Amino acid sequence: MSEIDRNELAHVNADLILMTQLVGKAITDATTALLTGDLALAQQVIGGDDPLNDLNAKIEDECFQITSTQAPVARKLRMVMSAVRMATSLERMGDLAVHIAKQVRLRYPNPAIPAELHETFAQMGKAAFKIVEKTGEVIETHDASLAEQIAIYDDELDRLHRELFTTVLSENWAHGVEAAIDVTLLSRFYERFGDHAVTVARRLVHIVTGEPYNR
Template sequence: MREVFQQSLDEVRERLVEISGLVGEAIEKATTAFGTSDVALAEEVIDNDTIIDEKAVALDELAIDILARQQPVATDLRMVVSALRISASLERMGDIAEHIAQLTRMRFPDRAIPKGLKSTFTKMGEIDVDLARKLTTLLETRDLALAEAIRNEDDKLDELHVSVFEKVLSDSWKGEASATIDATLASRYHERFGDHAVSIAKKMVYLATGDWTADSIED
């Protein structure tokens, strides 16, 4: 029975890594589409979000089944409960990639990125893609140094998010209302993607240390 239980836990971990990889692909395609007005690529992200959703639901059902049938305790219980919470964050990250793709589709054939902010959003997209890659590796290897790296990258993302708001609120901003809305929404999506990555990283630290208040990573 213990061997079967361990196989179930391994499957949970593997599914988390798989979903994280899909989220990484989604955000990479979404940010590329956003920067280039590639509506076909944006449509691909939108269509594929259901795959992420379905896999997240299947993982949740597996985790709940483990809780009901195996009644895990201590570290194993933390693992299963954390998996449920991580799954929810990954599903939300997939939704955020979809939202970025939807902005691209909504403004096509025009560019969704307002004038004067292209370099900022390019950098934000690069950071989100890097965060997704680091997160997948963290889930696979449990290398806690990656949790700290994710937090540091998210700090850069937060700074860029603030800079977007400073830009659209400045007297020099000449963008129309639609451009202001697009910039505000897109910046918020990028920033929230990073927040979810940090949240998952914190949960991985908790799994490794059992200490939710560990100083190794903070929001």
């Protein structure tokens, strides 16, 4: 790979890492808005989605340009093709943070979640932030071993999602059907957020190590 090639891919990588940072901020802010009922912060998350959409489009253009002008083959072509799909996954993660923020706005001035689930969603928010932070590190370092840590946070999100079902379906649930649906969908957004991060990490590991990509 020539020095020029490296620099161009470095641009794409830098944009992917920037996406992970914006997504990390979005999911953290969305979670804070959810826990505090902060409408202004929810609006900020909703408005903050445009830069992510723009970055996704920019990465697609950059990869198109690299492919058009350099005719990359083998590993470099795999990296370019994967970058486009990783950007799509990261954009979708941003959308999921927006879904959470919109739920805060929909229920405002009422809280979007009952107090007894604050701790669960706080933990989901933390795991979701860590998972996208680690995803950024995988993109930056190409350290395949980080994918294992991502899988652990994803398991944590799955566990919290199941735990929430238990709470909602228990006889002690006093918040009715609408709140049950609200928190289930919210919880599913976090769970899907984790799944997308796993997809991104697996793509990179596949390129770095050549290990099969398990969908």
